Amino acid sequence: MSKQDFISLYEKFLSGQCTDEEKQLLESHYSEIKLMNNEWDNTLGDEEVIKAQIIAKMQSELDFSKPIEITQKRSNAWLKYAASIVFLLSSGLFSWHYWEQKTRNNQSVNNILPGKNQAYLTLSNGQSIILNNTKNGQIGGTSGVIIKKISDSILSYTKNNNTNNNIKNTIVPDSNSLTVPRGGIYQTILSDGTKVWLNSASSIKYPVAFAGKERRVVLSGEAYFEVAKNRKMPFKVTVNGMNVQVLGTHFNVMGYPEDKEVKTTLLEGSVKLQSAHNNTRLVPGQQGVFNNTGFTVATVNTDDVVAWKEGFFVFDNESIESTMQKISRWYNVEVVFENKNSMSNQHSFGGTISRHKNIDIVLKALEATGSVHFKITERRITVMD
Structure with a gap:
């Protein structure tokens, strides 16, 4: 288990x-x-x-x-x-079982629910489809590919075997965009069989059918990829001025527009990270970080990096800013700091907790350390010493 x-x-x-x-x-x-x-x-x-x-x-x-x-x-x-059962943080150890039971019996009026499966699809003609309001089944098709919602959380692209529509390398196929809002998560299976999980506040643009000498997608935010192997057509992810090139592998990329760096974590296979000025390669278990000074590579716990895909927050010596940024995206709330400068270097957190908990459960877990407190006003979370 x-x-x-x-x-x-x-x-x-x-x-x-x-x-x-x-x-x-x-x-x-x-x-x-x-x-x-x-x-x-x-x-x-x-x-x-x-x-x-x-x-x-x-x-x-x-x-x-x-x-x-x-x-x-x-x-x-x-x-x-x-x-x-026991959430470890920098300032101490506590058991959350008792207050969780109490919270369950006395729900706060400020209770904010966790994120859910939701996304919208933008077709090449500009039409937007809200997927969580759409029934399962075929919702479109172009370039010899059928677009289908196969479950509440998965959008798939499959080749239409009943057509002879062979896309030539000189033809640029239609592109779609899948956008997951704050408070959402979603998965898509691209026409080549590549599986992509999108985290909250993320989007990906991709061809309906891949053509030419490479398979290129553009990412904003965070996504986990399981790339279908095709040595003749390398798979490339462009995110915030950096390219990730692979043939067939499993990796996670996090590069939100507001972040100062892009983190690529390799679970299986091999990837090459490229920027305008330099490049580097990763082996499984490594994370490459790209910023304005170039690349750095370190060994990380890959299970922790992709825990979001499995429904968990994992904090590993994480700053209060980074911790609250993840919470803000998943619960679609605004986070403000009462005194951000004094808190920046004082508190770091570590532990695992389900992303399926209501926000008051997660905040109480952090408050139980005694090092941080919160005030909830509608959908605004104020962080206090």
Whole structure:
């Protein structure tokens, strides 16, 4: 069972929806909890005591039929699972189970719901189609390609086998744009079989059918790509003055217009990053960061980078500005800082929490550190010391 699967199942238990079989599944996997940090931070308290408290709480809540064994062997492997039960932040450790239950029974009038599957498609003729208001099925077709909404979250392009419309290399095929607003997420399958997941406040422009010597798309925002292999036609992503070139691979690109850098993270295969002045290559597990000084490359936890696609916020020593920017995009809220300069270098956060929680759950998790507080006024979040 993966970390995300366990956390999802645990959160299902918190909502009172777990079956007996699922409760047993939770019991059987608690000892496989994955690593949040390579080293335990002793300032948070005694690891074995905290571990015992968490497992004991799970035991009492889940009513396990057999005793839970706590091994004496020192291991951090349990901690990553506990990220959903215990949220680790720079100023301390806290359990959020109690206030979450209280919040569920006494919902705030300011409760803001999480994002959802929503996007709009812009056709080459300028027509816009709001996909979440459109029934599943074929919604268009051009250049020998059928455009179809195949589920509430996926738009697909497939070649029409009933036509003989072969696009020549000299012909520029129609282009479409898929835009995901703030508070949304969506997936598309391009005509070559490439799968693209778009995060909130992101858009991608692409040919309906690829022609010529390359497959080029233009991205704004964040997207995860699983590129279909085609050695004769390299796949290129253009974003904020940088190109990502691949043949067939899995990678994540984040380059919002307001950001000062573009982050490309490689999960599988190989990519070449190109700018007007220099270039670099990545191997799996590396992240290339492009800004006005060029490229830097570092090894990262790729699961954390793409956790948004699986429905999670993962904060890893993240600044309050970066943390709130992600929250702002997903919940479609305005974020203002009461005293941004004094907070910039003081607070960093780390932990995992579901993106399917209402915003008050997420904000209370951050507030529980004692280092930051929030005021909600309609759809404006004020960040205070």
